[in-house]
């Protein structure tokens with residue numbers, strides 16, 4: 001349903017630039033979410049401005065994506081890449097820049113949707129300065145993440161405090177899965193209002209390509225048993241578990257087993273270091289002849305890799321939602337995932353894929369083998385995955401849920417203002 005011009009709203013994603021290339025430099029699900037939600041809301045008639053931090057002097061200050069949707073890059077700190085854990089000190093500058101932008105435009109947003117804890121802080125500061133509705137999506141919860149990683153950063157205490165303040169004070173928090181809602185309630189606070197609206201995927205972009213055509217285009221043998229990973233190189237992603245699982249597979253040496261690990265990395269940076277660590281494990285386990293690292297998969301090649309695969313594996317230690325799961329399902333391939341977070345919601349055990357305990361390479365090997373040795377079951381799991389995504393996870397569905405929420409909150413705020421007693425002049 002298209003409605004004539006609705007309010008002008010701001011999506012704020014300080015650390016996740018919606019206009020950047022995805023798949024490296026910390027750019028992943030959050031960037032995709034903001035961009036796709038922004039564009040889908042634009043199609044529904046909202047005027048969407050997506051604010052992020054400028055991290056490279058070559059980047060345009062404003063990128064127009066469609067007539068109703070643009071990315072606006074504000075200066076906050078040095079114009080260079082800075083990891084998330086080191087951005088907090090630059091947030092006051094972001095707030096000032098945001099206000100100056102509004103002044104220049106002669107306009108004040110009445111609703112902002114913030115993304116990740118850093119932007120939630122920006123939103124809460126802005127709320128002190130002007131009347132504003134704030135909706136927030138966490139994308140990742142420190143309270144859960146720090147339980148699954150060994151190296152807790154210096155910023156951890158600050159992050160946990162901001163995450164709690166956010167849940168307790170903003171107008172609405174979006175949980176993207178029932179598991180996230182539960183974590184918020186148990187680990188963050190019992191106060192605050194939560195609404196469950198899942199992430200989505202582009203159901204027209206993924207799927208509809210046959211395995212044989214995709215393999216021909218990518219130069220992958222028709223008889224290969226192809227195991228695919230897609231995502232960033234980050235320890236939390238558990239790629240090591242997948243490599244060890246492939247080494248354990250009962251098909252090793254008996255079938256043309258191929259492991260494809262897709263995702264970008266920068267030499268010497270955190271993702272480059274993790275990629276090198278994974279490549280070393282591949283070599284130690286003697287898997288170098290059956291493993292490929294195609295690098296960052298762009299919009300054109302990504303649907304082909306999914307279509308070519310027999311199974312997509314998501315071995316994360318923690319995954320608040322996990323867009324890759326629904327992209328693989330939209331591409332009609334089964335998913336073997338860790339039994340954590342949003343993956344417990346998206347992947348239906350024995351129906352669209354299988355779940356295994358995180359870091360458990362033997363359980364992952366068993367699950368992968370079950371699928372690779374039974375092609376007709378593989379296809380049934382794939383078809384059920386596609387069906388599930390069509391019903392529950394398209395961006396248009398997400399945008400229309402968000403539209404209902406924004407409209408409700410804006411109307412509520414308007415009623416409140418009207419009810420306020422007028423002071424006689």
Ligand code: UDP
Nearest residue numbers: 022023028029030231263296297322323324
């Ligand atoms: N991605 C991509 N190319 C790559 C690697 C990843 O486009 O080479 C995309 C992937 O398709 C997905 C996103 O990056 O849309 C990763 O999102 P997810 O929620 O799975 O993980 P996150 O990065 O948020 O931890």
